[in-house]
Amino acid sequence: MLGEEALxxxxxxxxxxxxxxPESLAGKYEGLGDWLHIQQDAIFEIIYLSEENKVVD
Structure with a gap:
């Protein structure tokens, strides 16, 4: 679980x-900027979902 401090x-x-x-992704996301893109997508998704949960709470 991520709290507000994670932001x-x-x-x-x-x-x-x-x-x-991670080693489990060896051979994947090898193009220029691919791994960066994956990281950024994950961050945006976490922020989006945390904001969505605030509205529901």
């Missing part, structure tokens, strides 16, 4: 310098 960490990960691709 402040996202800028560290947004430009792809903090997270290494």
């Amino acid at each position: 402040a960490l996202f800028p560290r990960y947004f430009f792809g310098t903090e997270l290494q691709k």
Whole structure:
């Protein structure tokens, strides 16, 4: 579970310098910017879902 404090960490990960691709994804997302794109999509999805949950609560 991610809380509000996790949102402040996202800028560290947004430009792809903090997270290494796991071994289980070896051979995938090898194109220029592919892994960065995956990371950014995940961040946007988390933010979107966290905002959606605030409206429902």
